[in-house]
Amino acid sequence: MNPISERQLRSALRGAAAEVDLGDATARLLDRAEDEGLVEVAYATADSPFGRLLLAATDRGIVKVGLPNQDVDEVLSRLAAEVSPRVLEAPRRLDRARRELDDYFEGKLTAFDLPVDWRLSRGFADKVLHAVARIPYGETLSYGEVAAQAGNPRAFRAAGTACGINPVPLIVPCHRVIQVGGKPGNYGGGPEMKRALLELEGSLRA
């Protein structure tokens, strides 16, 4: 037999590697990581009429919804820094959220039944967003009214800021907070998306 050449060694070692399916290996790894509680932030993407959404959950609930105009890598990096770097694409944990959002966009669902992890909202913004979470489907409040419900009727600007940094839009429906005159106003996902959501819910007066 001839001595092994470096080239032969290189191709033999790589050839062996090709026998093992990386996709299978990572799928099983993910299952095991989930079983052992090592996926602290699970995420998945979901299609919507407005574009791709990013959904992320901890063991407490949905911690982040990234709207189509937000940069996915940036959102994931922030989750790594602010929640845990154990961030993995583990779509199964988001199955229910994806289903409910699908139904919502089709007009078949009017109230989400999903636990929310509130850890990314703090202080007055947290109070505002809890008030926002109580606004029913098809109804709206002004920024001042939400501020009042959060305990400070004069803080309508702060209420606007809180809506702007809402970590879980759609599920915490900040699109239901509008201007006093009835105009939709600003939205993290863009004013057109806000208008479309309000139209979907039948709460926009033409």
Added chain:
Amino acid sequence: MATLPPFQELLDEHARDVLGFLVASVGPHDAEDVFQETFIAALRGYPQLGHGGNLRSWLLTIAHRKAIDHHRAGSRRAVPAGSGEEVGGGVAVSDEALESAAPDGEIWKLVSVLPPKQRSAVVLRFATDMAYGQIAELLGSSEDAARRNVHEGLKKLRGELR
């Protein structure tokens, strides 16, 4: 503490290299198990990692250790009590491995029975094209020692095949 990227990035960018390294180190049959061990260990330790630099080397260092664990467990299974200790220099390729080694298709079987540092050095060099400086860093040795490990490993492989 430095900010660490989402762990998914490590998986996306380096899983193929880690799996390639392990297939060449422990063979295609056991590589997946050791791959799981490697990434589960990495995931456990990740939040405590003090730096975000050279994560590929960090992962391959864990893979190198897990491959050693795997070989140790294997030799404990195969060899009667008392001879389980690692021998630094010259573990001979077993007759069985020699007999089952085909000229090209199963070279990894010969590689897998090299002493640990030679095995990892050879695999890192030829399966992942790593520079000697990085191999040295990963094995915790000098660059000269890394070069020697690759050289000795190659010599052994050639000697055993002749």
